[in-house]
Amino acid sequence: MRNKKKFIKVAIDSPAAAGAGTIALSISKHYNLLYLDTGKAYRFLAMHKIKNPKKFNLNFAKKKINKLKIKDLNKKNLLSNKIGIEASIIAKKKSIRDLVHKFQVKLAYSPPKKYSGSCLDGRDITYNIIPDADFKFFITANIKTRAQRRYKELNKLKMKISFEEVLKTIKLRDKRDYSRKIAPLKKTKDSILINTTNLTKRACFLKIKKIIDKKLSY
Numbered sequence: 001m002r003n004k005k006k007f008i009k010v011a012i013d014s015p016a017a018a019g020a021g022t023i024a025l026s027i028s029k030h031y032n033l034l035y036l037d038t039g040k041a042y043r044f045l046a047m048h049k050i051k052n053p054k055k056f057n058l059n060f061a062k063k064k065i066n067k068l069k070i071k072d073l074n075k076k077n078l079l080s081n082k083i084g085i086e087a088s089i090i091a092k093k094k095s096i097r098d099l100v101h102k103f104q105v106k107l108a109y110s111p112p113k114k115y116s117g118s119c120l121d122g123r124d125i126t127y128n129i130i131p132d133a134d135f136k137f138f139i140t141a142n143i144k145t146r147a148q149r150r151y152k153e154l155n156k157l158k159m160k161i162s163f164e165e166v167l168k169t170i171k172l173r174d175k176r177d178y179s180r181k182i183a184p185l186k187k188t189k190d191s192i193l194i195n196t197t198n199l200t201k202r203a204c205f206l207k208i209k210k211i212i213d214k215k216l217s218y
């Protein structure tokens with residue numbers, strides 16, 4: 001056994017800008033879990049595709065993902081709208097998803113020993129990456145709220161973009177993510193739905209903490 005405490009795996013799926021990342025981070029800190037924002041791995045490859053459009057192929061992507069460290073995913077430029085759009089295009093390809101799949105599974109099931117488990121958020125985490133997760137959540141919010149949150153976030157990062165453009169992009173990405181053939185975004189039956197539209201960050205955290213604590217205390 002790696003730890004006296006139970007090793008827990010938390011899986012979260014959500015459409016773009018629903019607040020999943022903020023919640024996942026606070027839950028990960030509280031329960032000492034490795035946190036992986038899996039969208040950033042797709043964004044990382046998308047960034048390389050934008051930088052090297054001619055060189056980018058499966059082999060090139062494989063080399064990049066093999067060298068990828070979690071700290072590389074903290075770069076602010078990965079949050080740009082352009083990279084988000086490209087990420088949702090490459091995420092439709094099975095070959096790309098297979099590469100990112102391995103990276104995610106390794107971290108979900110074998111995080112560094114200092115952690116008591118893992119928490120991943122994305123689009124296909126609850127049924128594809130960690131189907132046996134101890135806790136599964138589907139986090140959402142209405143489209144305008146999501147666009148407002150993303151608009152504020154990008155503005156804070158000094159990325160110039162209008163609210164209308166952010167809204168348009170989120171609608172486009174939602175359409176791609178929900179309707180793609182491979183690993184589409186969906187709420188599984190065994191995931192708990194959390195709508196963050198009218199909830200503060202603290203309220204979301206407490207709601208999820210209550211659910212986790214209740215099950216852990218059995």
Ligand code: C5P
Nearest residue numbers: 016038039042087088091122123124173
């Ligand atoms: O979560 P984020 O908005 O950063 O994700 C960027 C894009 O990466 C998404 O729009 C989606 O197309 C893709 N993605 C995915 N599967 C995941 C995480 C993200 O297809 N697990």
